[in-house]
Amino acid sequence: MKTRVITRGDPEWPVHMDEIGGLPPPEQLYVRGKPIDPSRAAVAIVGTRRATVAGLDAAASIAAAVVREGWIVVSGMARGIDAAAHRAALEAGGSTVAVLGTGVDICYPPRNTALYDAIGQTGTLISEYPDGTPSARWNFPRRNRIIVGCVPAGGPVVVVEGGVKSGALITARYAIDASREVFAVPGSYRNAMAAGPNELIRSGQAALVASPDHLFEALEVQLHSRSVPSAMPAVDGLSPFQKRLLLLMDDVSTTPSRLQVESGIAWSELSPALASLEIRGLVSKRISGYEVTASGARARRCLLDAPGAESLADPLPGTGSSG
Template sequence: MHSRLTIDDPDYPALLRRLPDAPTLLYVRGDLACLWHPAIAIVGSRTATPNGFDIARSFARAFARAGWCVVSGMAAGIDTAAHRGALDVEAPTVAVLGTGIDNAYPPSNRGLMEQIAERGVVVSEYPPGAPGRPGQFPKRNRIVAGLSLGTLVVEAQMRSGALITARLAADAGREVFAIPGSIHNPMARGCHRLIRDGVQLVESPDEVIAALNPLLSAYAGDLRERLCVPNSSVAALQHHSPSTDANTQRLWDALGYDPTPMDALVSRTGLTSAELVSMLLVMELEGRVVSEHGRYTRKAS
C-alpha cells in the first residue's frame, strides 16, 4: 500500500512532527501504524565489521522481542543488520530512505526493501522514482532520529552519517547510546567520541530498554492527545466516545491469554489493522497487553 502523508494529516507521526524541520510530506509504503509504534533507531557504519554486524542484528532482535520497533536507513552494513534482526523475529521495522520508496539503495537491498514493506513500512520524503544523491542521505537521518525515542550507534567512523544521526537525535531531545569497541578498530572511534561527549555507554539491549521505558508513560499521554482527532485512521483512541469504548471492549473481548496474531484480531473485531494497532499500543503502554513477535496477549494480573 502506497500513501502520502502531509504534516497536517492526523496520521502523520507525532514524534516526527515535533522536529522544527520535519518534512512537510512523507511517501509511505507499508503499514502506516508502524510509524506510531515506540521505536529505537539503530545506526552505524556502511563498512561494518563482522562483529559490528552481529551486534546490531542481535540488539535489533532483542528490541523487537521487547515490543520496540526498529528504525534505520536501509544502508549497507549496520542499517541492514538492524532491519534483518527485526525481520528475524517476524517483527515490524521502519526503513527511512534517501531515495524514492520504490528505489532501493544500495540496489543489493531490493529484496530487503520488499520484506520491510510487507512486514513494516518504507518511508521517504522524496517522491517515487527519485534517485539517490549525496546530500539526500544525511538529510534523511533527521527522520530516522525523529521517529525514535532513542538512537543506538553500533559502529561509526569519526566522520560518518551515524554521528550526524546521533547529533540530530540529541538536538531533538532524544536519548542517544553508543557501544564501545576495540581501540584498534577504526569503526569504533566515532562511538568512543560520542561516549567522551557524554553519550550513554551500553553493553546490552536491556540497558537501552531500561533507559527508554520511563519515557513510555509520557509518550502514551502525548499519543492520546495527538490521536484524539476526527477522521483519523487511529481515531479509535478518542476517549469518552461511546463508539470508541465499544471498539475497545470488542478488542478486549477478542484478546485472550494465548498469543493472537493481527489478522485474527481483524477477523474477530471487524476493525482495521490501523485502528487495532493504535488501541493495542495504548494498552501496551498501560500494561494491559503484551506484544511479542507480532502477536498480542492479555497481560496476566
C-alpha cells in the first residue's frame, strides 16, 4: 500500500477539517486506502479502550445502523469502543475511516493488525503524521480533533463509554467547540466507564442515545432502510429465580459472590441457575465475573417491560440464605 499526501484544495481533502473550532487544522494529511468522499454523511463513534461488553455492544449496533443509511463511521482504531465501531461498520458492508495517532504505515495497537488491514482494503486510514511516526501519548489527544474534522459541521459525534478524564471526553469537548452535535450513550452508575457520557448528558452538553433510532430522530434523518428488529430471546423458559438473577446483573461484570449477597440464595441453588443462563447465551463468564450478553440485555428489557416485573425484585418465597 502506498501513502498519499493530501493538502487543502485536494478533491479528497475533508472540507470540514477547517471548521474545527479554535484548533489549528492540519497542514496536510497522510492517507491510505480508499479516497475520502467529503460529501458523504459521517458519524464519529469514540469511547474507552477499557470497554464493557455493554459498551462494545452499543458501539457496534450504532455503527451498523448508520452504515445501513450509507454513512461513514469515523473512529480512532484504539482497542475497545473504537475497534468495535470499525469492525461493525465493516461487517455491515459499510465504509469506515480510522484516524491514527501514528504514521499510517504503522498499526497501533499491534493487536489490531487484522482490523488495520481490513480498513486499509475497504476503508481509509488517515493521519497528520508522516510515515514512520511511532506511537507517542501526546499525539493521541491531538488526533482527536481530526476525528471531529471528518464529521461535517452539525454532524454527530457519539461518545459511548469513557471516564470523566478520558480521551473520549476530550473529543467531545473539541466537538462542542467545533459545533458538532454530541451524543452520549448512558450507562449504569456502577459502571465507571459510563461516568463520562453520563456527565455529558447531565450537564446538557450531549443528547442521550439509547438506541440508533434516537440518533436518527435527533438529526431528523429520513431512514432509507427499516431497522431490523433483532429476534427476541425466549424469556418464558426462565425460572423466577433465573429472571431475578438476570435483573441483578448490569453493564459491569458481576461476581458470583456479589450475586450471592444480593440474592441471598445459597450457592447450591445459585450455581445451576448461573450455568443455565450461560447455556442460554444470556450471560457470559469472564474472569472478573458474569457479564450480560447482547441477547441477555434484550432479555432484561423484555423482563422489565413485562407486567409484574416489580415482583421479580421481591425475595423469593421459600428460599433463605441457608448454608
